Amino acid sequence: MSDDPKGYPRPTLQRQQWHSLNGRWEFAIDADARWQVPADARWDRTIAVPFAPETERSGIGETGYYRACWYRRTFEAPPLDAGDRLLLHFGAVDHDARVWVNGQRAIDHAGGYTPFSAEITALLRAGGPQEVVLRAGDDPHDLSQPRGKQDWQREPHAIWYPRTTGIWQTVWMERVGRASVERLRWTPDAGRWEIGLEATIAGAEEAGLRLRVVLRARGRLIADDTYAVTGREVTRRIALADPGIDDARAELLWSPGRPTLIDAEIELIDASGAVVDAVRSYTALRTAGVEGDRFVLNGRPYRLRMVLDQGYWPESGLTAPSDEALRRDVELAKEMGFNGVRKHQKIEDPRYLYWADRLGLLVWEEMPSAYRFARDAVGRLVREWMDVIARDAGHPCIVAWVPFNESWGVPDLPTSAPQRAYVRAVYELTKALDPTRPVIGNDGWEHVAADVVGIHDYDADPGALARRYASREAIAELIALGRPGGRMLTVGGFDAAGKPVMVSECGGIGFAADAANTWGYVRASSAEDLAARYEALMRALRGTPALAGFCYTQFADTYQEANGLLYADRRAKFDLGRMRAATRGRA
Secondary structure, rough: OOOOOOOOOOOOOEEEEEEEOEEEEEEEOOOOOOOHHHHHHOOOOEEEEEEOOOOOHHHHHHHOOOOOOEEEEEEEOOOOOOOEEEEEOOEEEEEEEEEEEOOEEEEEEOOOOOOOOEEEEHHHHOOOOOEEEEEOOOOOOOOOOOOOOOOOOOOOOOOOOOOEEEEOEEEEEEEEEEEEEEEEEEEEOOOEEEEEEEEEOOOOOOOEEEEEEEEEEOOOOEEEEEEEEEOOEEEEEEEEEOOOHHHHHHHHHHHHHHEOEEEEEEEEEOOOOOOEEEEHHHHHHHEEEEEEEEEEEEEEEOEEEEEEEEEEEOOOOOOOOOOHHHHHHHHHHHHHOOEEEEEOOOOHHHHHHHHHHHHHOEEEEEEEOOOOOOOOHHHHHHHHHHHHHHHHHHOOOEEEEEEEEEOOOOOOOOOHHHHHHHHHHHHHHHHHHOOOOOEEEEEEEEOOOOEEEEEOOOOOOOHHHHOOOOOHHHHHHHHHHHOOOOOOOOOOOOOOOOEEEEEEEEOEEEOOOOOHOOOOOOOOHHHHHHHHHHHHHHHHOOOOOOOEEEEEEEOEEEEEEEOOOEEOOOOOOHHHHHHHHHHHOOO
């Protein structure tokens, strides 16, 4: 078992020992989804997990239509003491998963972007290697399931990309004791100078359990508290000493310019005083919200300079080729002058969020869309969105939730009361699950419920953009009468007056060495032309103080969509220093 936390798949709840099950698995494609049990499978090749079979890195590269695929491997179980339990974790499997261990069904899960786990202790053989089999079902034509940018046509077209089937995030296992910390969620409140803790305890029925929480910031002890475990959920508010003066407060507050993290050590202690579980975590003291027409961070107006990031790599699809690649994407966004990213149509690997937390980058988290409005689609999206929030609400970098984009999955918002009710309901559900962050109900246009009014505006004329967003009065007129994307900006009586307004997609300037394969909202003739167009656009947007911020499309080229500031391999299309100066503005 590894005792190196580097690359730990669940960064906000880490144990000293864990074991990755990534690597070579036996693999089989079940094109018509006819096989039902492991004995049916015809193993004819191997795959490199966690890369999807559509990708080059998987060793399969099968991009056609198939409705299911199967995985199998053996592993050695670690020695277990009396009362110990072995947990098997899957970071993400697209879309429906069924898992067997040693021929016995262990767990079923639906949802292509969220993790699931099974305790497999009782399924282990007494000796020898253990066997795990996974069946992944994923109908390529199913528009009712949340699928993001995965194309339903055989070949990627327009702004849709190759499909992702099966395992695409880390598979791993860990040993825990008879009682353990199952889940942690931190809720910071910089205004009250306190941090909320919610801990879910497995085995909480054991008498006499206590939870010790030790917090340190920059190596300095700031809290050491112990709580009695009286039920499955331990919920507490941890008050911190307010240093008072702003300079001293700034030392502890988290922001992109100063991403101070608070390290947490948590011990579950039994009645005899023995530590039965020990985990490491982290949080940060920060608040994110809106006041009037401004986005605010830690109670101060904060102008957002964001870039749309779809999180694809040419050789590995939705899966990063390495943890270093995730870190480098965060570093590059900052080097390009951005203080945040809008993760578009993807629930990103938790390791990306870890690096955004640690290095200081804001994230808007957006739910991958379904493309059909039906009862089934509603239920599937809502269930998975709740799991997304449960997984990621503890990350300081996330400052907004976006359940819908451009009316995808709700195409008739202007005329359909049920669709408007659906968007409003998911907006309110999100606020109920997490009242500490802004929610943008349907980013882009046709807003029915939103804390920030996001507008997608790809006008290629920087002067026109500057005039359109020049003042609060001009923006109010635009919201009432304008249609930047050919769509109404508000529907169903939603009142956007006084709310922050952000151009949450713009630019999309395409440039590639092979001009025949260049797709963008507008096309640059050369790298110099791209740089000049980008500088002009940034000057226009920086000169509009009435806006709460902007989000440029996009971070890196994605398959046929060549409108990134970076090529798909993350090489800059023009000088990064020049790019940063344009994004931020010179002093």
